[in-house]
Amino acid sequence: MNPYIPEIGKPVPRADGAAKAAGAEKYAVDHYGENLLWAGVRRAGVAHGRIRCVDTAAALQISGVIAVLTGRDVPGTNRQGIVHKDQPVLADEKVRHRGDAVALVVAEDRATLKKALSLIRVEIDPLPGVFTVDDALRPDAPLVHDEHPQGNILLKATIQAGGAQAALEGCDIFIEETFHVPAISHAFIETENGVAWQEEDGKIVLVVSTQAPFRDKWEISHALGLPMDRLRIIGPYLGGAFGGKDGATVQCLLVLAALHTGGRRVKMWWDREESFVAGYKRHAVRLQYRLGARSDGTLQALHCRLYYDTGAYAHLGGEVMALGMEHAGGPYRIPDTLIEGWCIYTNNPIAGAMRGFGVAQVSFAFEGMMDLLAGKLGIDPLELRLKNALRRGDRNTAGVTMTQSTGVLDCLAAVQNHPRWQERKAWKKAAGPFRRRGVGIAAVFNAMGYGRGLPDSALAKVELTKEGRIRIYSGVSDMGQGNATAFVQIAGQILCQEHTAIELVQPDTERTLPSGSAAASRTTYTYGNALIRACEELRRRLTGRTALILLSDTLDDLELLPGRVKNLMSGREIPLTALAAMMTPEDRVCISQFIMPVVRDKLDTGKEFVIGFPHLLFSYAAHLVCIEVDELTGAINVEAYLAATEAGRVLNPQAFEQQVHGAIAQGIGYALSEEVLMQEGRIVNPDFATYIIPGALDIPEMVSLAVETYEPTGPYGMKGVGEVGMNGPLPAIAGALADACGVHMTRSPLTAERVLAALSTPPPP
């Protein structure tokens, strides 16, 4: 491909695309090494119990076993966690879920590792476990964390605006419903893994599949008692993450292993089953909704009770619930809201961050309520949403004033004007024998960034290298969302260099700078804003130094062009290689920081949230889905999908569409087939044969419309778009099912079995 200047607004192909298509890009899992050792974990296998003994003697006897470690061997606090440090690296007195790590083995090869792990004798005195939110909330419930002051409640919180209780009573229409969504798995194709080793100077280097290399250092340091400056974390491109690699997975275990290998490299790679058993999940939630409205469809009052099952350890449970609660009223105006949330410890697998962080769950409920309301009032469901949708200047259901770009009405209008909506009646009539067709819609949104209580900050570093090239030091992981390419576009746009002259360094705590986690749809926005500043500073600096060399008396005539700086007046120019040679190393590097703006409203609610509430910036979408239901099997076939998405301006139309498509596909999985099935905390379907993610024949042709607004605070007017699409499919498909068959399903996934049962159940009189 001929060199081109990557610019904003263009569908620039992925910067990492060629290496990945060639199989040459090295993910963390592709790192091996000389004299490599393998590390693995023995897990509890019991959901709740006290450890009586962990007998490692037989394992240590095996030739080729280098080390066998237990909780006793963990220096430091032996507690990892992102906000709440409540998870042992290796269990000490108790195990709290079946995947709890009890022992760590380091061995010469995988076969020896497997053998040694099987020979460890773990004796656990079982304790009664709690596996549902209701069981965990009983006054006499066994405690998952004995020392935790609020029993099994990690967090109880309230968001209130207006006076919901009273307001509900005064409404013309009142609807009450309870929804259930299950735990699901990220199911990234590259499972959790890393390689670590200790260098001669004592520093530990860790190459790991991670969304947060800088925060990992904090987490490891706290857990293992290692000073931060003795850790170097390298975060290559990830083979998918979606939140499941946000927070330590293998990190503390691997660094612990590396302390015992005498400098040899040690690798840990969770196979698919271990990834299911030990990896993080999306929270299962019970959502109790009570909604009141006027007879003309104007929403008046909302009271929700949300119960999030966070599993054995906190991970980001409180924050997930906070964001869910903030979105619980949907992208609508509701004058009186009372949102109550309980985030509960159980002995189930650990729930944590996943794309659509708490919001995918509430979207099923708030959009389900809107459909029920439309049905009860006899109002067109799309009209009902148009009537209540937020506009700039409104107050949202958390009480925050929407000062920034708010495009949900535009999204709904785009759907309304589309032939798929306009011609839906004719389309539905054409269903074949034993098939019924339905069309459903959903209006969804998703906040961007960390919210208040934590700086959403990035430090961009950009360099003119000795070779005259532009090197961007990315501080945020690229897990497939394509932020690296956006950064190349920003640099190309500002510095006017060809794509072949622009390089990227993926996160490395020794070479790049802390820029927060790859999460919360924030990376292109926050790092991008910082990068714009750094690139503009670099441009000023390069023209400024050129002025000294070319003896230009003003910078105004100087322009950065591909490979050179030119004085447009005199025509003289200097190649970047020559310019670089005349600059000192530190002069060739520009660093700039950006912090995402925060909400200014002074809210008298949500006080229990230390971080993560409230948010200033949201992206919006309206989705439409056409389904066909097979009356003989209950199977839902998704025939067509339309998404109109507003995320400010589009920096790269191809990348924008990639995110929308991918989110829809994951959302369809969440809607139709994905569920982590558990029996007393044991995952019954810990593999791809029984945990069903969609294949190429299960996802229809998708139409993605970019509804552009201008977000003044965003880099070139953009906002993050990674998550919002995930929230639409489940409610849209549920709405389509109701449209097709008159059944309102309130429990997901909408499997064929559940649908067939619902179709056979006579409707209430």
Add this chain to the structure above:
Amino acid sequence: MGVSPLRGNDKTEYLPCGEEEHRVTSPSKGEARRGRGFYDGWYYSGLIMKLYFTLNGKKTTLDVAPDRRVIDVLREDCGLTGTKEGCGAGECGACTILVDGESRLSCLMLAAQLAGRQITTIEGMAGKDRPHPLQDAFIQHGAVQCGFCTPGMILSASALLSRNPRPTRADIRAGLSGNLCRCTGYQKIVDAVEAAVRREEESA
């Protein structure tokens, strides 16, 4: 590759698999010696198999345990990490390779099955100085996001096109139905395969 070919006792020239010299073991010697490279395991004794096969066009010989998974042979013994493992159980297709031109799951093949076969991995798809048209199409049409499923997808697509040079979009989806992707929603992958087909037609 910078490593001179090894000569066996029977004077057959053979190239080592990957850049590291293969360790040479002899069943009669019992305990294996560890060689340089990624090689995993030192419990081999007695049952080592000597395999001859073609890997990405190069005649290759390998001393290996016959029950070693082909995916491990490729990634660790040959240093070809382009072939990925996503599940180890044949469900996800990330480990797809071509065996005599046909797509197969290398996580469900044992080393012995390599004997006499022509094996193609993603590293063998590109032409001398340019990417394979499918690779090019994937890059241009946004079919690569995290990229972890990409090698398997490209190989499955290649096998599909060798059998059905003019597939419909539905044919393409069916042809790729054994390769799971968690990032793209498949549509741009279908676009890319279609584009590669069009390009073939135009240049024909």
Add this chain to the structure above:
Amino acid sequence: MTQVHLPQTMADLWSCLDGDPGALIYAGGTDLLVKMRTGKTAASPALICIDRLGELRDVRETAAGIWIGAAATHTELLRHPVISTHLPVLTQALHTLGSPLIRNMGTIGGNICTASPAGDTLPPLYILQAEVELRCRDNARILPIREFITGPGETQLQQGEVLTAIRVKKPAGYNVHHFEKVGQRKSMACAVASMAALLRLSPAGMIEAARLAWGSSGPTIVTDATLEDTLIGKKLSQETLTCAAQRIRQIVTPIDDVRASADYRRTVSGNLLLRLLDAQLQNYAKLPKEL
């Protein structure tokens, strides 16, 4: 470590089995290697891979029948004109099996020996009244497939025996050849219910002959001669099929498992009969009327 034999001829195969009588045989490995990985099948000191035995991959046609080598892969069968011409109900099933990758590796013999109640080739093979050829070094015997498979994962295969071929008679005089599989997604799905059907309909739509088989609805494939008899002489209609569906729901004995409940399987097994009303319209018109 496990020895892996790669016999090139049948003589090689018998030698391997003599040398390692407990050796497990596989062709594609898509069932065996998966089960060995999780320990569902115990590790064996030796494996025998039969994918080099060309004579076990043949497909041969005679006037009345078809001989299918057990090690023929599903892809090979899908591409074979004899199979697609004469055994459309098997072809339809093969299209739903696994994925192109699984079909390139997996074999019809493997599908039979795995004997899963959800095996996709099985309902068609039952209604085609397939027989299996079992050989050991000095002997060969033929068994009807319904006698060969005795339970979930259980067959009559003896120590030292190999399933070498499947024999079917060409189904003559049927003008509806139908197979449907119900799975949790459209590829890489283990059937939660399936049905294979051969019908002969008169021009007026009366059922003159019927053979039906259900998968994932009991420990082995379910067939019911009484049901087939009661269909004969009746018109292919919603009423006829609804009645038959009620009967089949009483006969099948499905289980609850991670993929579906027994109730669902029972209900759907009956419902799948109704699809014949749909299939009739498609197939009846298309196939040559051979009577």
